[in-house]
Amino acid sequence: MNVNFAERAHNHNWKLDPIVRSLLDTDFYKLLMLQFIWKNFPAVHVTSETTNRTTAVRLAELISAPALFDQLEHVRQLKFRKSELIWLAGNTFYGTRSIFEPEFLEWLEKDFRLSDYEVTEKDGQFVLRFEGLWTEVTMWEIYGLALLSEMKTRTALSRLSELELDVLYARAKTRLWDKVEMLRKVPGVSISEFGTRRRHSFLWQEYVVEAMRAGLGKSLVGTSNTYLAYKHDLEAIGTNAHELPMALAALANTDEELHTSQYKVLELWQKSYGGELLIMLPDTFGTTQFLAGAPDWVADWTGQRCDSKDPFVAGDEYITWLEARGRDARRKRLIASDGLDAEDILNLHQYFKERIRFSAGWGTLLTNDFRECHPRREHDFDPISLVCKLTTVEGRPAVKLTDNAHKATGPAHEIARYRRVFGSVAVEGAAVLV
Incomplete structure (x- = not known):
């Protein structure tokens, strides 16, 4: 933890101190999803693009284009190390050993590659565009976001x-x-570090994880960063993301198939994983409509992650839904992960205490909260809202509605069609900070 950040900042040599140091330097859910895609959709072609929702920060005027290309090329040349693959093969994740199939790990070693990329400038922003097989594109998400954020x-x-x-x-x-200090005073708090994609820097994220481990003890459940879990012997945390239901929805041929795609993806996921990995993310096309139309077996899943809806509202809605289906909510898990800070975590912990097993995925405001830390009180280090989302699947537009209209992605006419098919209403949610 004795990192001289000032000295490192003045002596950055990207070849010595690259932003992405390992292909494991990504969220754990990306590896679980990559195996799922490799098994079920190996021939599907997709495109994805980065977007800076904080438009006032003009990244193309801040970041050197040649330096960005150098970092992208460095990532594309990385390979999984033998020791990393041995760790993936032999470690226990979520209480399950050998969660990664030998054939998949062999493919990672011999055949995995990242797709080509294209960098364009639009309205003062760099747009990173990735195109190719889904197996080649999906891993770019976290690497691309981490590059832009740290640059x-x-x-x-x-x-x-x-x-x-x-x-x-x-x-x-x-x-x-x-x-x-605020969190360590409250027993039973459960926190996972989720801050890779918009971190201040890799070195700072590592420092944060070590500080939390020292200060919070068992209240730090683990980290979503697979490389830090590997390096520091921590639990790797993560299950799945909006990308999967977005892709299956885009592949649907009829309105009926479109509506049922949100449950089809759960069926396929359940064939690959079980137990604590059965965490649903129902807000891709609207949480309320998802729960209203869900088959009864969905209530047997382990829990729910709420991302774009007020977590107090989303948690109450989930508990009510479980109880109406005869399930004991106290045996289920609720994970909140959208823009949380320490006070939010404590308030949610207290609110859901003894009602459901609550845990927090703490991201940007943990690994990139430099607000008001600038020595001249400027805002150069304030976090920004960077995302990387699917844009097409087999040439068809990919759409995400969410429970917050500010976060909807996709062509306007397709968003309107999806809202009609799913019966979800555009809700003017909280302004997007991170």
Whole structure:
């Protein structure tokens, strides 16, 4: 944990200190989803693109295009290391050993590759576009977001003197410890670190994870960053994301198939995984309509992650739904993960205590909360809302509605069609901070 951030910032050599150090430097759910895609959809072609929803921050004016290409090429040349594959093969994840099939790990070693990419500039933003087989494109999501986020950080760091860098990181460390102190006083809090995609930097994320481990003990359940879990002997946390239901919906040929695709993806997932990995993410096309039309067997899943809906509302809705189907909510899991900070986590923990097993996925405001830490009180280090989403699947547009209209993605006419088919209503949710 004795990292001299100021010295490292002044002496960045990207070949010595690359942003992405390993193909494991990604969210654990990407590997679970990659195996799922490899098994079920090996020939499907897709495209995905990055978007900066914080349009006031013009990344193309902050980040060097040649440096971005260097980092992208570095990632594309990475291979899974033998030791990493042995760890994936032999480690226990979610209480299950050998969760990754030998044939899949052999494919990772011999045949896995990342797709080609294209970098364009639009309205002051870099847009990273990835196209190819779904198995080649899906892993770019976290790498691409982490590159853009840290390159923004490195530009801002380059403008500070060494003394100013010391002040910046002293303030950030104090803020981090204040949050840890707040959380460590409350027994039973359950937190996973979810901050890879919009982190300040890899080095800072690693520092945060180690500080949380030291300060929170067992309340830190694990990290979604597979490389940090591997390096620091932590639990790797994560299940699945919106990408899967978006893709299956795009592949549907009729309105009826479109509506049932949100349950078909759960059936396929259940054939691959079980137990604690059966966490549903119902908000892709609207949580309320998902629960209203869900087959009874969905209530047997282990839990739910709420992402775009007010977690208090989403949790109450899930508990009511479970009870109406004769399930004991106290045996289920509720995971909140959208823009949480320490006070939110404590309030949610208290609200759902003894009603359901609540845990928090703490992301951007854990690994990139440098707000008001700038020595001159400028905003160069404020986090921004970067996303990377599917845009097409076999040439068809991919759509995400969510429970917050600000987060909807896809062509406007397709969003309207999806809302008609799913019967979901555009809800003007909270403004998107991260």
